[in-house]
Each structure stands twice: as structure tokens, then as C-alpha cells.
Amino acid sequence: MKRKCDVLVVGAGPGGSSAARHAAEAGADVLIIEKRQEIGSPVRCAEGVSRAWFEEIKVPVDKKWVAKEVDGAKLVSPSGSSFYVDEKMAGNEVGMVLERHLFDKAMAANAARAGAEIMLKTSATGVVKEGDKVVGVTASSYGEPLAIEAKIVIAADGFESQVARWAGLDTSLTQNDITTCFQYRLTGIDIEHMYTEFFIGSAAPGGYVWVFPKDEDTANVGLGILLSQLKKPGEVKGYLDKFIKDNERFTKGQPLEAVSGAVSVSHPLDETVMDGMMLVGDAARLIDPITGGGIAHACLSGMYAGKVAAKALEANDFSKEFFQEYETLWRNRLEDKLWRNWMAKEKLVTITDEQFDLVIETLAEAGVDKMSVYNILKVIKEELPDLVKDFEEFI
Numbered sequence: 278m279k280r281k282c283d284v285l286v287v288g289a290g291p292g293g294s295s296a297a298r299h300a301a302e303a304g305a306d307v308l309i310i311e312k313r314q315e316i317g318s319p320v321r322c323a324e325g326v327s328r329a330w331f332e333e334i335k336v337p338v339d340k341k342w343v344a345k346e347v348d349g350a351k352l353v354s355p356s357g358s359s360f361y362v363d364e365k366m367a368g369n370e371v372g373m374v375l376e377r378h379l380f381d382k383a384m385a386a387n388a389a390r391a392g393a394e395i396m397l398k399t400s401a402t403g404v405v406k407e408g409d410k411v412v413g414v415t416a417s418s419y420g421e422p423l424a425i426e427a428k429i430v431i432a433a434d435g436f437e438s439q440v441a442r443w444a445g446l447d448t449s450l451t452q453n454d455i456t457t458c459f460q461y462r463l464t465g466i467d468i469e470h471m472y473t474e475f476f477i478g479s480a481a482p483g484g485y486v487w488v489f490p491k492d493e494d495t496a497n498v499g500l501g502i503l504l505s506q507l508k509k510p511g512e513v514k515g516y517l518d519k520f521i522k523d524n525e526r527f528t529k530g531q532p533l534e535a536v537s538g539a540v541s542v543s544h545p546l547d548e549t550v551m552d553g554m555m556l557v558g559d560a561a562r563l564i565d566p567i568t569g570g571g572i573a574h575a576c577l578s579g580m581y582a583g584k585v586a587a588k589a590l591e592a593n594d595f596s597k598e599f600f601q602e603y604e605t606l607w608r609n610r611l612e613d614k615l616w617r618n619w620m621a622k623e624k625l626v627t628i629t630d631e632q633f634d635l636v637i638e639t640l641a642e643a644g645v646d647k648m649s650v651y652n653i654l655k656v657i658k659e660e661l662p663d664l665v666k667d668f669e670e671f672i
């Protein structure tokens with residue numbers, strides 16, 4: 278079977294659907310292919326996101342895909358001291374806990390309403406190139422081979438992205454730039470249901486434990502640990518089981534769901550465009566290296582790529598040079614933060630539980646007017662300068 282389209286989007290996650298919607302809204306003929314049989318399922322996410330992003334990514338908040346809105350965030354040190362930050366002052370992954378399976382479908386529905394076509398159970402299996410230029414993909418659709426010719430391919434195929442690699446871009450990651458995650462949806466637990474909680478320290482080396490409420494006694498309780506800190510990837514479940522066993526608030530909880538997955542915690546790729554192709558979201562390694570949050574960045578980069586794709590069609594120019602506008606848009610908005618947080622993440626691995634206790638005590642005393650990674654680092658720079666001296670010019 279053969280198909281032709283202007284813009285082919287590989288992957289119907291938030292990044293792909295956002296790209297598809299914005300290209301289709303500008304009149305492009307857009308096809309999305311998604312390897313799974315259901316968009317947004319199974320969920321591999323803690324589902325935390327800030328309300329503040331939705332205006333920027335042009336998605337009106339809909340209660341249908343919001344599980345819980347919270348008042349703020351609580352940061353807990355290894356010895357149990359903590360401080361609270363109001364939602365308005367909290368950072369990127371604080372404010373709302375989504376129903377990701379519904380959110381992803383709503384994003385795809387927005388793309389469909391704008392005119393994009395969606396094919397489920399259709400996996401890209403290779404990239405077709407003419408010289409250096411990407412001109413389509415080979416795919417398997419419901420088990421049948423399919424060749425898709427496209428003027429522009431948008432790779433939105435997530436953390437495990439193969440499309441970019443098949444096209445010849447280096448997307449490899451070191452063990453220090455991958456965080457392995459494990460999460461239970463636990464019910465019957467004692468949670469602060471109006472707060473998302475973050476536990477830092479040796480409970481999750483190089484990462485953190487999250488407790489994101491879904492309702493009054495149910496939460497996504499999970500953790501992420503740097504792959505380089507694990508003897509084997511399966512160990513991550515043991516860390517979470519230990520955290521739950523050691524915290525009597527959670528020991529009586531029963532699991533409704535178990536989720537394992539990984540996120541990149543790298544700096545962004547050197548290049549996210551080539552002739553005929555743009556990468557968005559996790560495929561472009563746009564996850565925040567400190568928080569592991571990538572939903573909003575995927576939506577934002579998807580929006581930028583969709584708009585630039587529409588302009589490229591108008592100009593009939595699908596060159597890497599034309600797609601520099603996309604690189605510039607996301608780099609201007611996100612790059613400094615991603616590099617700074619990547620460097621901070623490198624440092625986090627070396628911080629002892631005693632130092633973490635000191636950091637939380639210092640933050641509680643000094644107060645942070647906004648719980649962004651940046652503001653926390655600013656307080657640390659003032660009070661504990663040795664901890665951030667390797668990258669202080671970014672703060």
C-alpha cells in the first residue's frame with residue numbers, strides 16, 4: 278500500500294498531536310501514524326503539569342482530563358523536614374494532575390478537528406531518504422506494509438525514538454542521561470491531597486520520589502533513579518517498595534496500576550532538524566533533566582514545528598535551513614533552562630543526604646518566592662555556593 282501527504286507525524290503523543298493540529302489548522306494535509314491501538318494508553322507518566330503552560334500551548338484547560346488540581350507543592354528532605362510552596366509560585370510540574378489517557382486523546386481530537394487524519398496500529402519501520410533528505414517512511418499498518426511519501430516528516434515518537442536515528446541523527450544517550458522510573462497508582466493512602474509531594478535524597482539517587490494525588494486517598498507514587506546509579510534496571514522497583522515500606526503513610530496502600538518507563542535527562546540534541554524532517558518532544562530530548570517533566574515541552578515544540586511546517590509548505594522549501602526557524606523558536610524558549618538543569622542534575626548525584634537536609638532547611642528559612650528549579654538554585658547559590666560553583670554562570 279502507498280500513501281502521500283504533506284506532513285507525516287510519527288507518534289500521537291502530546292508532541293505529535295500538537296504538531297499535527299497546528300500544521301492542519303494552517304491548511305496542511307496531515308497524517309498521524311500511531312503504533313498503539315489506543316492513543317494515550319497505557320499511561321507511562323506521573324501526570325503532573327503546571328496550569329501556567331496551557332495558555333502558551335494554546336490548549337484551554339478542560340476538567341474532563343484533569344484528575345486533580347492542587348494548591349501547591351511540598352519538598353521533603355531525607356530527614357523529613359519540608360517546606361510548602363503555593364501553586365502560583367510552584368514550578369513546571371505543579372498545579373494539576375492529569376488523566377493522561379484522556380488528555381492525549383483530547384490533543385489528538387484537536388488535531389483531527391483541525392483536519393488531520395489518524396491511523397492507529399501503524400508503526401514506522403524505517404525512513405526513506407533521497408540523498409540527505411527525508412522523503413517519507415516505511416510502515417506497517419495493521420500488519421500490512423505501507424509506504425508513506427511526505428514533504429515533511431515530524432518525528433514525535435517519544436523517548437525511544439527510532440525515526441531520528443534511522444534518518445542518521447545521533448540521539449544516543451549515556452547511562453548518566455537516562456532516568457529509570459517505576460510507579461504505582463496507590464489507593465487507601467494518607468496523602469496531602471492538595472499538594473504534590475517531592476522527596477529528595479538517597480531514596481532515589483540522582484532523582485526523586487513523587488506523590489501526585491489523583492483524589493483524596495489515591496496518588497501516583499513513583500520514583501526515578503539515574504540509570505548510572507543502578508546495578509541493574511529492575512532495582513528501581515526495590516527502591517520504591519522500600520520507600521513505601523519505610524513511610525507508614527503509604528504502607529497500607531494497595532496498587533491499582535504499576536508503571537515502568539524511562540525518561541531522558543540529557544541536554545538537548547545538537548540538531549533537531551534535517552532536510553525533510555523535524556524532531557519534537559521527547560524525540561528531540563526536550564525533557565527537563567531535573568524534574569523529568571516533558572508534557573508541556575512536547576506540546577510547545579509540537580506547536581512550533583507544526584507552524585513552521587505550514588510555512589515551509591507555503592514556501593515549498595523543506596530544507597534544513599528553512600527548518601532553522603523551528604530550532605530557533607524552541608531554543609530561545611527552552612534551551613538555557615535545559616542546559617542549566619542538566620548541569621544541576623550532574624551535581625545532584627554527588628549531594629549527600631546531609632547536604633540535602635541543609636538545602637531544605639536553608640530554603641525553608643530563606644523562602645523561595647517561586648519553586649522553580651532556577652529559584653531554588655538561586656537560593657543555594659547565595660547560601661551554599663560550593664554546591665553550584667561548576668555552573669554558577671547559568672544561575
Ligand SMILES: Cc1cc2nc3c(=O)[nH]c(=O)nc-3n(C[C@H](O)[C@H](O)[C@H](O)COP(=O)(O)OP(=O)(O)OC[C@H]3O[C@@H](n4cnc5c(N)ncnc54)[C@H](O)[C@@H]3O)c2cc1C
Nearest residue numbers: 288290291292312323324325401435538558559570571572
Ligand atoms: C514514569 C514517567 C513519569 C513521567 N511523569 C511526568 C510528569 O509528571 N510530568 C511531565 O510533564 N512529564 C512526565 N513524564 C514525561 C512525559 O511522559 C513525556 O515527556 C511526554 O509524554 C512526551 O510527549 P511526546 O509526545 O514527545 O512523546 P510520547 O508521549 O512518548 O508519545 C510518543 C508516541 O509515539 C508512538 N510511537 C513510538 N514509536 C512509533 C513508531 N515507530 N511508529 C508510530 N508511532 C510510534 C508511541 O506509541 C507514543 O504514542 C514522565 C515519563 C515517565 C516515563
